[in-house]
Amino acid sequence: MRHTEPPAGERPIEPELRDKGLRHGALGLTASVVLGISSVAPAYALTATLGPAVDEVGPQTPAVFLSGFLPMFLVAYAYRELNRSMPDCGTSFTWTVKAFGPHVGWMCGWGTVVATVIVLSNLAGVATDFLYLTLGELTGSTGVAGLSDNKAVNILTCLGFLAGATAVAYRGMTVTKEVQYVLVAMQLAVLALFTVLALVKAGDAGSEFAVRSSWSWLDPGRTRSFAAFTAGISLSLFIYWGWDTSLTVNEETSDRRRTPGRAALLTMVIILTTYLLVAVAAQRFAGVGREGYGLGSPETGDNAFAALADPVLGELAALMFFAVLASSVSSLQTTFLLAARTLLAMGFYQAVSRRFAEVHPRFRSPSFATLCAGAGTGLFYTVMTLVSRHALVDTIYALGLMICFYYGLTAYACVWYFRTELTAGARDFVFKGLFPALGATLLTAVFLKTAVDTWDPAYGSGDALFGVGTVFWIAVGLLGLGLLVMLVSRRRAPAFFRGRTLRHTHPTLDAPY
Numbered sequence: 001m002r003h004t005e006p007p008a009g010e011r012p013i014e015p016e017l018r019d020k021g022l023r024h025g026a027l028g029l030t031a032s033v034v035l036g037i038s039s040v041a042p043a044y045a046l047t048a049t050l051g052p053a054v055d056e057v058g059p060q061t062p063a064v065f066l067s068g069f070l071p072m073f074l075v076a077y078a079y080r081e082l083n084r085s086m087p088d089c090g091t092s093f094t095w096t097v098k099a100f101g102p103h104v105g106w107m108c109g110w111g112t113v114v115a116t117v118i119v120l121s122n123l124a125g126v127a128t129d130f131l132y133l134t135l136g137e138l139t140g141s142t143g144v145a146g147l148s149d150n151k152a153v154n155i156l157t158c159l160g161f162l163a164g165a166t167a168v169a170y171r172g173m174t175v176t177k178e179v180q181y182v183l184v185a186m187q188l189a190v191l192a193l194f195t196v197l198a199l200v201k202a203g204d205a206g207s208e209f210a211v212r213s214s215w216s217w218l219d220p221g222r223t224r225s226f227a228a229f230t231a232g233i234s235l236s237l238f239i240y241w242g243w244d245t246s247l248t249v250n251e252e253t254s255d256r257r258r259t260p261g262r263a264a265l266l267t268m269v270i271i272l273t274t275y276l277l278v279a280v281a282a283q284r285f286a287g288v289g290r291e292g293y294g295l296g297s298p299e300t301g302d303n304a305f306a307a308l309a310d311p312v313l314g315e316l317a318a319l320m321f322f323a324v325l326a327s328s329v330s331s332l333q334t335t336f337l338l339a340a341r342t343l344l345a346m347g348f349y350q351a352v353s354r355r356f357a358e359v360h361p362r363f364r365s366p367s368f369a370t371l372c373a374g375a376g377t378g379l380f381y382t383v384m385t386l387v388s389r390h391a392l393v394d395t396i397y398a399l400g401l402m403i404c405f406y407y408g409l410t411a412y413a414c415v416w417y418f419r420t421e422l423t424a425g426a427r428d429f430v431f432k433g434l435f436p437a438l439g440a441t442l443l444t445a446v447f448l449k450t451a452v453d454t455w456d457p458a459y460g461s462g463d464a465l466f467g468v469g470t471v472f473w474i475a476v477g478l479l480g481l482g483l484l485v486m487l488v489s490r491r492r493a494p495a496f497f498r499g500r501t502l503r504h505t506h507p508t509l510d511a512p513y
Contacts, residue, residue, distance in 0.1 A: 068236025074439030080261030090345025234400030
């Protein structure tokens with residue numbers, strides 16, 4: 001990494017956080033925000049989550065979306081402060097190593113990569129569903145629309161999407177950025193159209209399931225139980241996941257200390273506004289009942305916009321199908337950035353094989369890490385689909401645990417790393433201590449409660465293995481697998497675990513401790 005004189009009042013970037021060969025200055029503030037929104041994929045996240053969220057908390061879905069935003073927004077400040085001190089593409093992995101040492105840092109990197117694989121697999125699945133729904137809508141053929149139910153067709157199509165997204169990510173940031181401007185603008189425009197038409201039709205008696213809107217929808221205290229509330233929060237964390245992509249491209253961003261953090265906070269505000277408007281409009285139009293296209297209906301649950309597109313948009317329904325397809329495809333491309341750059345940093349600091357540190361000389365992208373992320377996601381999706389389509393639904397629930405795990409660790413790392421600076425002034429106390437600590441505490445509480453709840457087979461799809469819910473096996477099992485892989489890595493890469501490639505340090509000290 002190129003080292004320049006730091007701004008007044010800020011320490012120099014540590015020399016060991018070196019340049020990894022990525023393209024410097026490729027992104028500005030607008031591009032970083034677009035990449036963050038693309039990774040979150042609002043159209044995809046809403047169609048996958050509205051139904052399950054209503055099933056858990058009913059009309060309090062907007063309240064849960066708002067509640068899930070709070071810990072994420074607080075944690076975003078931790079990311080901003082850590083990035084100002086250590087703008088490294090390894091983000092959570094690098095920062096937790098610096099704060100807590102190699103073992104905790106390695107597990108945080110594992111959690112980041114596994115969460116990314118889960119998201120990528122779901123993105124590919126939704127992209128496949130909406131590809132055939134779009135083709136069915138255009139051709140008027142129900143047979144074409146139902147092709148995604150054929151496992152062989154489904155898997156082959158998903159692998160095709162993953163191969164295409166891997167190829168775009170492999171070609172570097174310039175191609176990725178240009179594609180994203182169009183895809184993000186299109187999906188936000190269609191969501192805005194959906195919101196307006198849903199509210200207008202609900203007010204004009206254009207929906208037999210329409211209900212009157214109420215401020216109580218924003219009151220989380222009206223949720224039927226605390227268990228339902230935490231399940232809803234776990235789902236809402238899923239729909240905010242991905243904003244940290246704005247930070248994982250920090251080494252490719254102009255003013256890498258400040259721009260990534262600003263972009264992450266702007267992304268969060270835009271996404272929250274979008275979610276609340278769409279959720280309220282959909283609930284106003286369709287209600288939360290279990291009949292017809294009500295949001296509580298089983299037909300709506302797995303794919304909300306597939307059920308609501310025709311009633312809300314009418315002849316323009318194909319636009320919604322295409323928007324979700326575009327959302328999934330665009331997020332496939334940008335989500336690769338997070339996995340590939342985390343693996344790049346882990347390879348660079350020798351936490352995993354050094355092959356992961358390879359950067360393409362022409363495209364300036366993490367070539368080997370990108371290919372491995374694509375191959376790993378394809379394998380995960382294929383196995384999960386062959387086991388059960390319900391397993392893919394359970395991965396959405398499991399993702400909430402993974403998010404709590406690595407976001408929470410990163411927030412704790414911020415508090416610990418800057419602990420001697422918290423009394424330097426009000427700004428340091430609030431943004432380096434109070435906000436990250438509150439965010440981490442909230443995520444820890446959700447993690448523990450959800451981990452206990454997922455033991456019950458009734459949590460998620462209802463599938464079980466040896467009497468234990470599959471959501472538990474997916475989430476906690478993957479973390480346990482991470483521990484085993486770490487033990488193997490420690491034997492094969494002792495330099496990293498002995499602090500020789502990335503030191504466990506204190507920000508005001510030069511020596512490791």
